[in-house]
Amino acid sequence: MANEVFDVVIVGSGASGGWAAKQLTESGLKVAVLEAGRRLDPSTDFTEHKLAHDMPLRGSEHPPKAWRDEQPIQKLCYQCDEYAHELFVKDTEHPYTTAAGKPFQWIRGRHVGGKSIMWARQSYRLSDLDLKAASRDGWGVDWPITYAELAPYYDRVENFVGISGQAENLPQLPDSRFLPPMELTCGERMLQRTIKERFPGRLLTIGRTAVLTKALNGRPACHYCGPCGRGCSAGSYYSSPASTLPAADATGKLSLITNAVVSHVVLDDAGRCRSVAYVDRMTRAPREAFGKVVVLCASTLETTRILLNSSSSRAPNGLSNSSGVVGKYLMDHIMGSGAKGTLPVLKGIPDPRAHRPNGVYVPRFRNVTDPHPAFLRGYGYQGSAEVSKWAHAFAMPGFGASFKNAVRQRPWTIHLSGFGESLARVENRCEIDKDGRDAWGIPVLRFDMAFGDNEKKMIKDMADNAEEMLKAAGVQDIEREEDMAPPGLAIHEVGTARMGDDPKNSAVNRWQQSHDVRNLFLMDGSVYPSSACQNPTLTIMALASRACDYLVEQLRTGAV
Amino acid sequence: MATPGRPVVSRRELLRRLGIGVAATPVWVASLTALAEQQAHVHPAAVPSVPAANWVPKALDAHQNETVIALSELIIPQTDTPGAKAVLVNRFVDAVLDDADEADARAFRRGLAWIDARSSELFGVAFVRATPEQQTALLTIVSSPANRTLADRDGVEFFGAIKALTIIGYYTSEVGMREELHDDGQIFFASLEGCTHPEHGGNAPAVLPATKKRKS
Ligand SMILES: Cc1cc2nc3c(=O)[nH]c(=O)nc-3n(C[C@H](O)[C@H](O)[C@H](O)COP(=O)(O)OP(=O)(O)OC[C@H]3O[C@@H](n4cnc5c(N)ncnc54)[C@H](O)[C@@H]3O)c2cc1C
């Protein structure tokens, strides 16, 4: 393999890299995927079938001490618990820095599959309300593409990946090609009915999720064990190692190179990508993979880091950065606001939800038709209603037999939590910190990001409206939650190498091809011009699919 | 949680509904079939695991361990189901302390000492040697935040900690899960049920027309 030249070298094997690998190999191209981490073994690395008493600390919400000290940032993610923490990086090996007083919590997984192993699978299409938001309200830039252009690629991705959900025919949240929806619980039905009757323009629908409610393309239907974020031995939710990578492998055209920690892209004398330079994770030996085309799918911020670390005399500000936008306009969703309470009217009714690996969704209703006086853009709620197993015991008074008996009355709990759009701002950025190196000697990122006034106002509105809707549905003991998590923690980071038609203010064109270097493509969330409020991964894959079509055509005609 | 009355599904039916053997084999692991089989056989009469007989505490000394046993059983006692002592909550508490950051472990040990000190003051003996009535009286003081006098503040705080650990240790134990929560630990469900109460806005349960025969 020493100096083998691949048609395409893809960096990253996660949600986006898996998709690109599948589509490009199926188009007949010879593809290498460089992946920094190792292959996971479902039988030893996944813990979704373990019960709490199988774990030394009974499934503690934090990693055990030895890892906790190495994961001060990762442990802040709800999924980085005793069961699943080994799916997250050690911060000590993967450091980064932040501007004073501006925390940024960067959550990562480095293994084949990337974050598609731990993700929460919520999958929603964007609409022109999102893609053309700038034209409506004047903030930022439009996407260079329309919903009509993207829709066929959503179809293609969904038909392969499998998205379960309920068609609602909403202009602001187009329907996917759905597998059958999952069921709502009693509490969710009550809230659904209240919203429909009392809140015009709003509705509650079952979450749209990349979990199979029917067998699809050789993958079995979900068996509702529940804790998907610890890995799925059955491959019933979308992760690249369960679906797109095996499809790519089946073509015989895929070389998946693991433990390949990419540092930068190397240009030839003509200024085109020649190869991708990487460090062997185990031996630290420097290596190079040659390709006619390079596709970065390392996830938004790692892709940005690779671009910035690829600076040369020809590209002093970093690769594909003649516009200067690379690293800028960093966005993540805002979260931490909503409301919760109990539903005493359902007392005694058993919870049919069992281990449903999905919640409910209240699609965006702000700035859909009428402009909101306080803020631009909007948010959606994720939530659920279920019977508490035993966590309600913490808040109950007393001790002894009466206490134990009282815990047997298991309350129905319900919550709504908002996920909102954050605005693209040039000052929210990351750059290379020249003083920092990771465990492989590669310069690290420094973040300088804070949410602004628009986001703060939206956070308040999220809490107000969650409270109001729950109250209307008869929810008791309502607790408002009006916090804003630091950026990063929503794990929907996007935007630091945005796409656009104008090479002066975007890094890649409408086909995600670098304006500066024609055989370089970015196919992850880095290309987002605005964040919308929907979870990004489905759109990232649809965009990648569209870009792959273009790339294949360019190679066929010899244009790249 | 397995809902009581959930229909029992045969292994073959389960595999069929999951799509195994129908829509080709799972792309990733062959072990799924084995897992489903294991579930079908093991569930619901799983044999509880046997705790190690030669266990010794790592983070607690023998007296502290005895105190934890007494406290946990007072918090969740044996009733018609086993209590915290029987499910060995003390071993869980010891594991947590062994894993805890040093400052937290120290605070917990201080709390244990506080309980003994207060017990000696009130009853002239260490907590484990006080009568059940005396133990209950002491816990009644520290379990009501309203009683937060300066003297009992540390005790109230400590009680919050031991109570939380007892709750976790008890309800996540195998016995707590099965006997108290009536959760049989099932992890394979052939289908997912939803609300079937029209009064909540749910769909009434589907009734299959009796005449409809299976085509073969
Ligand atoms: C707990 C959690 C919940 C989430 N929930 C949702 C959700 O409900 N819905 C949703 O849409 N999104 C969700 N996300 C986000 C989702 O996981 C990401 O949007 C998605 O995985 C992005 O795909 P990607 O290919 O860009 O990155 P990843 O899937 O992270 O893959 C990137 C890959 O690149 C590799 N890589 C990185 N740097 C290098 C390098 N230098 N050299 C070689 N390889 C490298 C990594 O090891 C990794 O395998 C969630 C994420 C987490 C962690």
Ligand code: SF4
């Ligand atoms: S997708 Fe279904 S089978 Fe897989 S881990 Fe999630 S709940 Fe379990």
